[in-house]
Amino acid sequence: MLFKSLWTFTVLILTFSLGFADDDHEMEEFLKREYSLSKPYQGVGSLGSSHWELMGDAMVTTEQVRLTPDMQSRQGAVWSRIPCHLKDWEMQVHFKIHGQGKKNLNGDGLAIWYTMERMQKGPVFGNKDNFTGLGVFVDSYPNEEKQLEAQKKRYTPRTQRIFPFVLAMVGNGSISYDHERDGRTTELGGCNAMVRNLKHDTFLFIRYVRRRLTVMIDIDGQHEWRDCLDIPGVRLPQGYYFGASAITGDLSDNHDIISLKLYQLTVLRSQKEEQEEEEDVITIPSVDNLELLRLVQTEEGMSGISIFFTVLFSMLGCVFLVVIGVVVYSHWNESRRKRFY
Numbered sequence: 001m002l003f004k005s006l007w008t009f010t011v012l013i014l015t016f017s018l019g020f021a022d023d024d025h026e027m028e029e030f031l032k033r034e035y036s037l038s039k040p041y042q043g044v045g046s047l048g049s050s051h052w053e054l055m056g057d058a059m060v061t062t063e064q065v066r067l068t069p070d071m072q073s074r075q076g077a078v079w080s081r082i083p084c085h086l087k088d089w090e091m092q093v094h095f096k097i098h099g100q101g102k103k104n105l106n107g108d109g110l111a112i113w114y115t116m117e118r119m120q121k122g123p124v125f126g127n128k129d130n131f132t133g134l135g136v137f138v139d140s141y142p143n144e145e146k147q148l149e150a151q152k153k154r155y156t157p158r159t160q161r162i163f164p165f166v167l168a169m170v171g172n173g174s175i176s177y178d179h180e181r182d183g184r185t186t187e188l189g190g191c192n193a194m195v196r197n198l199k200h201d202t203f204l205f206i207r208y209v210r211r212r213l214t215v216m217i218d219i220d221g222q223h224e225w226r227d228c229l230d231i232p233g234v235r236l237p238q239g240y241y242f243g244a245s246a247i248t249g250d251l252s253d254n255h256d257i258i259s260l261k262l263y264q265l266t267v268l269r270s271q272k273e274e275q276e277e278e279e280d281v282i283t284i285p286s287v288d289n290l291e292l293l294r295l296v297q298t299e300e301g302m303s304g305i306s307i308f309f310t311v312l313f314s315m316l317g318c319v320f321l322v323v324i325g326v327v328v329y330s331h332w333n334e335s336r337r338k339r340f341y
Ligand SMILES: *[C@@H]1O[C@H](CO)[C@@H](O)[C@H](O)[C@H]1NC(C)=O
Pocket: 172, 173, 174, 175, 284
């Protein structure tokens, strides 16, 4: 009996450590040049030769691909010409958002795409609405939170956002991005990211492995990735296009892409997993348990760390109260005794 439970325990431990090893070590990366965009941007924007195509107001210089200049009512994009059939991948985006406008007098932001459609203008950071696939947005203007009244009614300080805000959304061709609410109604998750007018380099990292979407940012100039969102059960078909786009309105900014680096990840899969994925081919993008995800985000809204600290401080508070109680009681006891004698 003891032996049996020990055995189970060992198997459990092994499974766990293998699981972690699998995530951290047994994954190899290969830079895929055909899906990457980097200096000196050879042939980008010219007909035929390059893997990347420009659209709208986007321009190539020696230093960057400028999606929009710091001028009103512009939109631009750069799109890969080749559909991507990789199962697991990682995109490292080196970008820069900068302009003359003071804080919150700039806009509107940029987006990184993995979508069925390409080269279409539109209101969603310079891409069409009702897109099909994944969009990761760096939204630099708080459209909704500018309407102070609406904000006070809807949100407690905890659920208010600070802009620029990074947000991910999966569209299936009939889901509209609500610009006036900064995409709140369709978001999968996000984080704030003070990325504007910085001297150091800023990066965004999008990883898609085993149907798990992870977004991280490196914006403090420390060469450290900070978690932004991490969601399992994100179903994205193969054969979509990578792209980047940006838009300005009444307010503007320079939205620059310095590089897009796409890595193929080779992940070991068990035969069972392989088989399951072969039988369950994804044709329309979707996210598993979306309702549950929303519920957890809106109702709970507390991260593990904040729960930990809440519990910790509550306990410290109790201890403190007990100590105070004991001190007061003994004091009172003593003075009572004094009165007796
Ligand atoms: C797209 O998603 C919406 C909302 O989840 C759903 O109502 C709709 O049926 C989906 N459309 C397709 C084509 O799957």
